[in-house]
Amino acid sequence: MKKNILASLGIALLLSAGLVSADPGKNESGHPGKGPKHGAPATQHDSWFHQHGYSRLDIPPGHYPPPGQCRVWFPDRPPGHQPPPERCRGAGVPPGAWLIRHPADRPDHVHISVYDPYEPGAIQVVGEFEIGSGLFIRLVLD
Structure with missing residues (x-):
C-alpha cells in the first residue's frame, strides 16, 4: 500500500x-x-517534400536548368526523358509536373514548384533545394 x-x-x-x-x-x-494540429503552419520536416520522400532530390546536377531559366520536370521519368530547359513561364506546366526555377541570383539553389495533379495550373507547394547535394533547404510556399 x-x-x-x-x-x-x-x-x-x-x-x-x-x-x-x-x-x-x-x-x-x-x-x-x-501533420500540425489546429491549423499550425507546417514545419520543414512535415512539409509536402518530406511526406512524399523528397528530402533530397535525385536529379543529376547537369539536368538542372541554367541560372535564370526553368525546366518542366516529371518526377516519374528518368533524367534523360525530361523536356529541355527554357525561359521561365508560369502557365502551361502539366498537372502533376514540377517547375524547376533556377534563380539568377542563387547559382547553387533551385526552387521546385509542385503542380497539383488534379487541378491544372494550381501549385501545391514550392521548396528550395541545393543543387550540389539535392538537399531540401526550406519551404518557399506552403
Whole structure:
C-alpha cells in the first residue's frame, strides 16, 4: 500500500514538474499524428517534400536548368526523358509536373514548384533545394 502511494506521488511530481510530456509526433492514442494540429503552419520536416520522400532530390546536377531559366520536370521519368530547359513561364506546366526555377541570383539553389495533379495550373507547394547535394533547404510556399 505504501509503495502504491509513493509511486503515485512520484508520478504526480514528475507530471507537475513537466518532466514527463506527450510525444509531439503522436496523437492521443500513441499513434503517429497527421501533420500540425489546429491549423499550425507546417514545419520543414512535415512539409509536402518530406511526406512524399523528397528530402533530397535525385536529379543529376547537369539536368538542372541554367541560372535564370526553368525546366518542366516529371518526377516519374528518368533524367534523360525530361523536356529541355527554357525561359521561365508560369502557365502551361502539366498537372502533376514540377517547375524547376533556377534563380539568377542563387547559382547553387533551385526552387521546385509542385503542380497539383488534379487541378491544372494550381501549385501545391514550392521548396528550395541545393543543387550540389539535392538537399531540401526550406519551404518557399506552403
